[in-house]
Amino acid sequence: MKILVAGDHFVTPELVTAALRERMGATHEITTLTSAWPYQPFGKIGEVDEACGDEDELIAALAGVEVAVTQMAPFTARVLAEADALRLIVCTRGGPVNVNVAAAAERGIEVRSTPGRNAPAAAEHTLALMLAALRRLPDVHATVRAGEWRSDLYALSAAGRELSGATVGLVGYGAIGARVARMLEAFDASVVVYDPYAAVESVSTLEELLSRSGVVSLHARLTAETHHLIDEAALARMPHGAVLVNTARGGLVDYDAVVDALESGRLGAAAFDVFEAEPIPAGSRILTAPNVVLTPHLAGATVQTAERAAALAAEAVASFLR
Template identity: 40%
Template sequence: MAKIVISEFMDEEAAKSLKARFDVTFDVGLVDDRQALLAAVADADGIIVRNRSRVDPELLAAAPRLKVVGRLGVGLDNIDLAACESRGVIVKPAHGGNGSSVAEYVLTGALLLRRQAYFSSAAMLAGQWPRQALIGREVADSTLGLVGFGAIARETARRARALGMSVAAFDPHLASNAPEWSDVTRHESLASLLAASDVVSLHVPLTKATHHLLDAAALAQMKAGAVLINAARGGTVDEDALAMALREGRLAGAMLDVFEQEPLPADSGLEGVPNLILTPHIAGVTDESNARISRMTADNVRAVLERAKVYA
């Protein structure tokens, strides 16, 4: 019987659906125990991961039977695609499964950070009444700037327009005459998008070109009082530069769901930074999206292994 290793959390029903035809090792502790993971995949035909399990040459060498990697999500920076291709290992991300979850996260961040009032709990409990200090701004009639304009960014744009926001985007990989631009202001440079946007949201993968895409120089190009949301990939924002911009009050706030190092180190430079909301890489994970992505990934892995006739 073919074997599938699941090293990170997944919807229980989707995992159970694989057990009818496959030997399934479902152990979320494997993501934090590299040697145990390498041992588990020694006879595996498939592996299912999220964003923390590294599928690299070391793992591929430890898994000579591996035929498919199921990704519970769409980011692939933890998967060595070239190494997988050279070994004939198929990589199957779950495209489209978490678009609505990420879009809702981004717009929640826009509402929270623009309004400012939601940072008042500690002051209120201390007996203060800081009404004037917390008079914020509406998102209506503000501009949402999307860095990258793929499927999730487009879903975010659709929902932002329902809130009365104008939407602008920069994506050098999308042709200027693409129909996706029909109701969005297209910017030809990142600098012009940053200068025009009240809310900036990142929707790019982590590559050599996008590492620290928003560095100190780029952050300085943002509007005074603008806010930044990163639910894309850690490493695309220079966290030290962002901390400085927030401490100096040049930006009104930021919400980060992804980080250069996950979990955050004990000496993170983000400690004590004002008007900063941090979440643990959860933007794309809701009960609903977890079920969708898990079903899609189970189906993807099952289909590959059945085509390869390794299910019996």
């Protein structure tokens, strides 16, 4: 069988090829293609999102290929129409956002992904953001770097808060949310969960979770139903001085409403790894908001995530062949 590994500089062709060889030996022909991501940002290509690469280059590489493994390659309807031999696409991500799944189905091409590949990394990053926001670590770090020694930060009005004893509300209880919940138990935090699609009983409404939680962490998928799930009204339901964390998708949050809540003091702090527009546009209010921690969509960026993605993809290919 001829297999194309369309990797990048994170989930590299070498990682995936080694994982495929480990599971299936050297009997299959493997060719590779490397996109410029993350040195070149991903974006919309044709009708698919979060893609990187050239359609014409991908079409040429797919000649005679029956199985393709990729993370960012743009599997548009145009590309799929030219891939006559293709039977399987494995996307090394939580979902195949860079694949036109409907067009693939029309051509009888199976599409698989690797959900959970970044769950440990994203869960750890979520906890790091919670702690950084609660203890205002970026601001404190900046004062030390500036040569200051702010003993006044011991004042009660400036002191941070602990996770121990806090009630943390998790919106979404998939692979990442469930792992965050287990980690929070080690901090002696109380966890409440809202997820109408998960087999977990906690709270029955988002409103109840928001009103009970001193920290709210988002782990839901972005859909028409969840767009701007956290808006002005939702923020008003949270306890005064609560903390909001988002490592899921930027579209879950109305960031203008968040900035208003931070500036008024209603929201005590916030920490975000994802945003509605990425990169964040110059002049965005979130860049100058008080008590906010920002990271550039890096929650899943660990060596182990890439290795896990390659291993899961290789197992998906082996399973398909079996």
